[in-house]
Amino acid sequence: MNHQIHLRVTATKKPFVLSYTDAEFCLTLGHTTRRIPLRQVIAIRRDGRTVDLSYIGRKKNGDPMSLTKLAGIVEDTGEHLEDDVLDAWMETLLHLSYEGTGVKRGRRLKVIINPHGGTKKGAAIFDKTVEPILRAAQCTLDIIHTTRGGHAYEIAKTTSLDYDAMVIVSGDGLIHEVLNGFAHHEQPINALRIPIAPIPTGTGNGLSLNILGMADGFDVSAAALNAVKGLPMKVDVFSLTQNSKRTISFMSQGLGLIADLDIGTEHMRWMGEARFTYGFLRGLIQFKPCPIQLSYKAVEFDKDKMYDTLQKRRETGKVRDATTHESPPGPGTDGTALPPLRYSSTDEEGWTTLDKPLLYLYAGKGPYVGRDFMAFPVSLPDDGLIDIVAQEVVSLSFAIFVSLTECPSHLEVRSFSPSAGANSSVIYFQFKYIKAYAYRVKPLAPKGNFSVDGEVFPFEEFQVETHQGLATLLSPHGYYAAEFARRSKPSA
Numbered sequence: 001m002n003h004q005i006h007l008r009v010t011a012t013k014k015p016f017v018l019s020y021t022d023a024e025f026c027l028t029l030g031h032t033t034r035r036i037p038l039r040q041v042i043a044i045r046r047d048g049r050t051v052d053l054s055y056i057g058r059k060k061n062g063d064p065m066s067l068t069k070l071a072g073i074v075e076d077t078g079e080h081l082e083d084d085v086l087d088a089w090m091e092t093l094l095h096l097s098y099e100g101t102g103v104k105r106g107r108r109l110k111v112i113i114n115p116h117g118g119t120k121k122g123a124a125i126f127d128k129t130v131e132p133i134l135r136a137a138q139c140t141l142d143i144i145h146t147t148r149g150g151h152a153y154e155i156a157k158t159t160s161l162d163y164d165a166m167v168i169v170s171g172d173g174l175i176h177e178v179l180n181g182f183a184h185h186e187q188p189i190n191a192l193r194i195p196i197a198p199i200p201t202g203t204g205n206g207l208s209l210n211i212l213g214m215a216d217g218f219d220v221s222a223a224a225l226n227a228v229k230g231l232p233m234k235v236d237v238f239s240l241t242q243n244s245k246r247t248i249s250f251m252s253q254g255l256g257l258i259a260d261l262d263i264g265t266e267h268m269r270w271m272g273e274a275r276f277t278y279g280f281l282r283g284l285i286q287f288k289p290c291p292i293q294l295s296y297k298a299v300e301f302d303k304d305k306m307y308d309t310l311q312k313r314r315e316t317g318k319v320r321d322a323t324t325h326e327s328p329p330g331p332g333t334d335g336t337a338l339p340p341l342r343y344s345s346t347d348e349e350g351w352t353t354l355d356k357p358l359l360y361l362y363a364g365k366g367p368y369v370g371r372d373f374m375a376f377p378v379s380l381p382d383d384g385l386i387d388i389v390a391q392e393v394v395s396l397s398f399a400i401f402v403s404l405t406e407c408p409s410h411l412e413v414r415s416f417s418p419s420a421g422a423n424s425s426v427i428y429f430q431f432k433y434i435k436a437y438a439y440r441v442k443p444l445a446p447k448g449n450f451s452v453d454g455e456v457f458p459f460e461e462f463q464v465e466t467h468q469g470l471a472t473l474l475s476p477h478g479y480y481a482a483e484f485a486r487r488s489k490p491s492a
Ligand SMILES: Nc1ncnc2c1ncn2[C@@H]1O[C@H](COP(=O)(O)OP(=O)(O)OP(=O)(O)O)[C@@H](O)[C@H]1O
Pocket: 114, 115, 116, 117, 118, 119, 146, 147, 148, 149, 150, 151, 170, 171, 172, 173, 174, 175, 177, 201, 202, 203, 204, 205, 454
C-alpha cells in the first residue's frame, strides 16, 4: 500500500504528510521528514475523520524518549480518501508495527510497583510517564503497589499465568523477589516463562541497563516501550544453595571487596553513588584478602574465544518470531517443579580448586551490574554458563596500575572492575575470568560480606549452578545491549 495521509493538526499551516515503508513511519511537514522506526509506533486510531497517532521518540538526538500523540483531521488533496481505504492504511501500519515485528497487540500486563524503591518516585513515574504509554498501546493493565518487603515474592508466587509480561517498576531487588516467587509457584517453569520487563526506578537498575543499553537503561519511556514491543529473550538464572536452602539469583554474587562496597557502605546511602568510590578506596587501604576457597567446574578460560562468541551471538542472535513465550519445558520437567540440581556439594569430578588468596570474587550474568560498572563484559544471556571474576591478591598493584592507565578519568570503583565502562576492556589483565557451569565457595574465616543480587546473605558455604534459559525477559535486541570493544593485549 502506497498511500499518504494529509493530516491537519490544529495550528499547523500545512498538513503533516503521513506515510510508511516496511521499516519506518515518516512524518513530513514542509521540507522536513521525521523517520520513526515502526517498532516505536504504538497506536493509530480514528474517530470520523480525526486520526490519533501515538509513538515513542526523541525530540532531538540525545534527548530521552517520550510519548508523542499527534491528532488531526484528514484532508483530501484532490481525490477523496474513502473511510475504508483510510482504515486499511491504518491497519497495515499497525500490522507492520506489531505483528510485523513479532509482537502481539494490546498485551495483558501485570504491573508491580515498589513505591519505596530508589528515590521513592516509582509510583509517580509510573503514573506520569509509563502508564500513559501502556494505555496508549491499549495494553490491559493489572496494577499492584507493593506494601512491604517480600510482597512482590508473594504476588509472583501466586500469579495467574496468562499475562504476556510482568512489568516491574523498581530496581534489581524486586526482580530478585519476583524470580524467587516464580520459582515457588505451583508451576514454576511456566511462571518463569512470563517475560519480565523492568522499569528502572530503583537504586540498582543493572537488568534494565543490560536490556536497553547505557543510553536508554535509565529511560523509563524506553523501558515502557520495551514492555509494549520487546520480544521474549530466554535468560539463564542460577540456583544458589546454602544450608540446604535454594535461592534463585539472576544477576550476581559478590564476596570480598566487591561485597564490602555494597553491603559495607549501606549506612552511607546519603552519599549516593559516591559511597561506592568511598568503599573502593577504603577497601584498597584496608587491603583485606577475602577469606574463601573457590572451586569451579570451568568451561572456558580463553578470553579471545569468549569475545568472539559474544560478537557472533550479537550478529546472529536477534530474536524474531517470538509472539508467545511458550517454548517447550526443559528435559525431564513438566512445568510443576524446578529442574533438579546437577551438582552435589561433594561433587569433585571436573572441578578445580583455586588455592590462591583472593581480594574479591564476583560471579554473575549480564554485563552491567550497575551504572557504569560492567563486571561481566562477555556474559551471554543463554549460554548456560556463569561468568566468574576472581582477583588474586598477588596481582593487585598491577591491576590497579592497568585500571588507572586504561581509565584515567574514572578513579573509582568502576575502574577496578574487570571491564570498566562502555569503551574499555580490561579483561586481559590479571583478573581471572572463567566461564563455568557451577562453582562453590567455602569461607576460611567466620566473618565477611556476601551479597546476592545486591541483597545481604550469610557468609557461609554455598554452591551455585546455572539453569539454561529458565527465565524470560523482554528485550528490543535479543541480546544484551551493552557495548564492549576489545582492545589489544598490553605488551608484557
Ligand atoms: N512497599 C515497600 N516498602 C518497603 N520496602 C519494600 C516495599 N516494596 C518492596 N520493598 C523492598 O524494596 C527492595 C527492592 O527495592 P528495588 O527493587 O528498588 O531494588 P534496589 O534498587 O536494589 O533497592 P533500593 O532502592 O531499596 O536500594 C526489596 O528489598 C523489597 O523487599
